[in-house]
Structures are given as structure tokens and as C-alpha cells.
Amino acid sequence: MKARVTIMLKDGVLDPQGEAIRHALAGLGHGGVDGVRQGKIIELDLTETDAEAAKAEVTRMCEGLLANTVIEKYSVELV
Known part of the structure; x- marks a missing residue:
């Protein structure tokens, strides 16, 4: 079974x-972007x-x- 964890900074951090x-x-000429939030995805192979x-x-x-739960939120998805 695989799990995918998506980790993002909490709103307000x-x-x-x-940026x-x-x-x-x-x-690069893509001026229509008002904001960007960068995160990470971790995929785990589980037994x-x-x-x-x-x-x-x-x-x-x-x-x-x-995840650093003080400043990050996460979601877990089984794939």
C-alpha cells in the first residue's frame, strides 16, 4: 500500500x-500570479x-x- 503525504505551511505563516x-x-513574464505557497509531497511504501x-x-x-505541526498542516492520502 502507498501513502502520499502533502505538507504545506499553515495559513498566516x-x-x-x-514569494x-x-x-x-x-x-519571466507571468505577472498574473498573486501568491504562491510552496510545500512538499512525501510518498511512502507501506507493508x-x-x-x-x-x-x-x-x-x-x-x-x-x-511535519512541523506548529507551522505546517498535512493531509494523508492512500493511493
Whole structure:
């Protein structure tokens, strides 16, 4: 079973990488972009076969290591 974790900065947290991307896009002539939020995707290959148990385990991974829950939000998708 595979899990995909999407991690983004929470609303209200400054995103300097996103701002740098927005600025670079404007410099390349893509001026219609008002804002950019940059994040990360982590894909995990799991040995767990029970979907509910797998999602619970990945959630524990996010809370313990993968996401900084003070400033980041995450979502877990089984694929």
C-alpha cells in the first residue's frame, strides 16, 4: 500500500520560498500570479494492508517527524 503525504505551511505563516517563486515567475513574464505557497509531497511504501491502520500509522509519522505541526498542516492520502 502507498501513502502520499502533502505538507504545506499553515495559513498566516510567511512563505519566503513561495514569494521567491512568485517573484521569479513575474520576472519571466507571468505577472498574473498573486501568491504562491510552496510545500512538499512525501510518498511512502507501506507493508500495512489495512487502510485504516495504515492511515493511522502515517498520521503518527506526520505528528512525530514528517511535519512541523506548529507551522505546517498535512493531509494523508492512500493511493
